Amino acid sequence: MAKKKTRYVCQQCGYDTVQWLGKCPGCGAWNTMVEEVIAETPKGLGAGGVRLGLGDAEAPKPIGDVVTEDLPRFSTGSPELDRVLGGGVIPGSMVLIVGDPGVGKSSLTLAACAAVARQKKRVLYVTGEESTRQVRMRADRLDAIAETLYVVSETNLDTIKTHIENVKPELLVIDSIQTMLRPEVASAPGSVSQVRECAAELLRIAKTEGIAAFVIGHVTKEGNLAGPRVLEHIVDTVLYFEGERNAEYRVLRAVKNRFGSTNELGLFEMRESGLVDVPDASKLFLSDRSDESGTVIVPTVEGTRPLLVEVQALVAPTPFVPPRRTSDAVDIKRIQLLLAVLEKRVHLQIGACDVYVKVAGGIHIDEPAADLALCVAMASSFANRQLREKTIVFGEVGLGGEVRAVSQAELRVHEAKRLGFTSAILPQKNYEQIAQEMQGIALYGAATLGEALRLAMPRG
Numbered sequence: 409m410a411k412k413k414t415r416y417v418c419q420q421c422g423y424d425t426v427q428w429l430g431k432c433p434g435c436g437a438w439n440t441m442v443e444e445v446i447a448e449t450p451k452g453l454g455a456g457g458v459r460l461g462l463g464d465a466e467a468p469k470p471i472g473d474v475v476t477e478d479l480p481r482f483s484t485g486s487p488e489l490d491r492v493l494g495g496g497v498i499p500g501s502m503v504l505i506v507g508d509p510g511v512g513k514s515s516l517t518l519a520a521c522a523a524v525a526r527q528k529k530r531v532l533y534v535t536g537e538e539s540t541r542q543v544r545m546r547a548d549r550l551d552a553i554a555e556t557l558y559v560v561s562e563t564n565l566d567t568i569k570t571h572i573e574n575v576k577p578e579l580l581v582i583d584s585i586q587t588m589l590r591p592e593v594a595s596a597p598g599s600v601s602q603v604r605e606c607a608a609e610l611l612r613i614a615k616t617e618g619i620a621a622f623v624i625g626h627v628t629k630e631g632n633l634a635g636p637r638v639l640e641h642i643v644d645t646v647l648y649f650e651g652e653r654n655a656e657y658r659v660l661r662a663v664k665n666r667f668g669s670t671n672e673l674g675l676f677e678m679r680e681s682g683l684v685d686v687p688d689a690s691k692l693f694l695s696d697r698s699d700e701s702g703t704v705i706v707p708t709v710e711g712t713r714p715l716l717v718e719v720q721a722l723v724a725p726t727p728f729v730p731p732r733r734t735s736d737a738v739d740i741k742r743i744q745l746l747l748a749v750l751e752k753r754v755h756l757q758i759g760a761c762d763v764y765v766k767v768a769g770g771i772h773i774d775e776p777a778a779d780l781a782l783c784v785a786m787a788s789s790f791a792n793r794q795l796r797e798k799t800i801v802f803g804e805v806g807l808g809g810e811v812r813a814v815s816q817a818e819l820r821v822h823e824a825k826r827l828g829f830t831s832a833i834l835p836q837k838n839y840e841q842i843a844q845e846m847q848g849i850a851l852y853g854a855a856t857l858g859e860a861l862r863l864a865m866p867r868g
Contacts, residue, residue, distance in 0.1 A: 502643045517624065801833045
């Protein structure tokens with residue numbers, strides 16, 4: 409028998425030590441060290457004693473002699489999910505889907521299972537949190553009934569392996585990895601050891617049998633993946649499903665993808681019948697657009713997809729010190745930096761005002777191209793002046809007040825032109841690059857922040 413030893417393992421980051429500690433040295437969390445019995449595994453084996461190699465040992469060869477072939481993909485039935493995955497699901501890949509409770513992870517995967525099953529492929533949906541009756545009730549609501557879609561409620565991984573051998577699925581869904589259990593591991597389900605061992609075994613099954621696997625994971629109260637960080641390293645793709653439980657829209661982002669881009673974004677709308685793809689998100693987000701002061705349209709780019717969103721700012725004097733800076737979709741440190749640039753370089757006495765920033769639709773903006781739009785929105789609200797009609801604004805703002813060029817300017821302007829916008833305020837360098845090619849939309853180049861404000865608010 410393999411020799412067993414006892415160690416204390418952090419349940420948040422996976423750091424282990426031979427003695428108990430109140431504070432984890434790895435992540436700094438308090439009271440997360442739990443005693444676990446860990447079995448030493450023979451040399452040459454991976455976590456949990458499983459061999460992660462895909463076949464017999466082979467001799468090294470020149471990389472030019474390695475035979476490559478196009479990876480066969482199959483569709484999930486959702487163009488948005490296919491886009492984020494890189495064009496579809498690859499057999500033998502392992503995808504981790506992470507999100508807050510109630511955001512729609514189970515609904516998304518169950519609908520994808522039904523769509524794959526309708527392509528005459530066998531699908532096995534393993535749930536460890538619900539009964540099969542509950543899954544059937546959700547399937548009725550989502551219209552996700554298919555003949556080759558098999559459902560089982562099980563947490564024992566050994567039993568699940570037997571079901572996989574009997575069903576021989578082409579797509580496997582585990583809901584969720586924190587409920588899975590390997591009997592030979594002496595720890596509770598959801599612990600670092602169990603999550604690591606179960607994920608390693610599922611990866612081995614997926615790679616050796618050529619089964620595409622979707623694994624659903626929980627998140628901590630900080631919004632990070634629960635369990636050891638090694639889980640993200642094991643899988644091929646990590647998708648984060650974002651959105652408030654009561655919000656209308658959901659956003660699916662890829663933070664890791666071995667078979668595609670990590671910059672793609674998928675948008676879904678939550679309806680009574682489940683999640684519905686949003687193919688033209690720009691038109692949807694701008695349907696209730698306002699022309700009040702402090703409102704600016706900014707074209708963002710997520711991967712290969714241009715997306716026009718509405719940025720709203722409210723700047724109001726306050727007798728309280730210090731004034732408030734609040735934003736639900738933009739990093740507050742970024743707002744403070746741009747406010748300092750406005751006050752120092754443009755001489756706006758905005759430092760004593762409360763500033764509230766919001767992005768319509770609940771979309772989070774983190775690319776530098778939105779800097780200029782944020783500055784224009786805050787200055788417009790401070791001066792209480794409306795902006796130029798049907799105008800988009802984009803560009804990066806430096807600490808010196810200069811407006812710097814951004815990537816994919818032509819793609820941004822094309823999307824604005826398609827949706828009926830008549831003018832665009834953009835960095836001077838981008839203006840020089842695309843001015844001769846763009847027809848049907850007026851372009852205004854700005855080299856400094858002050859110049860951009862004068863172009864955006866021509867009457868003041």
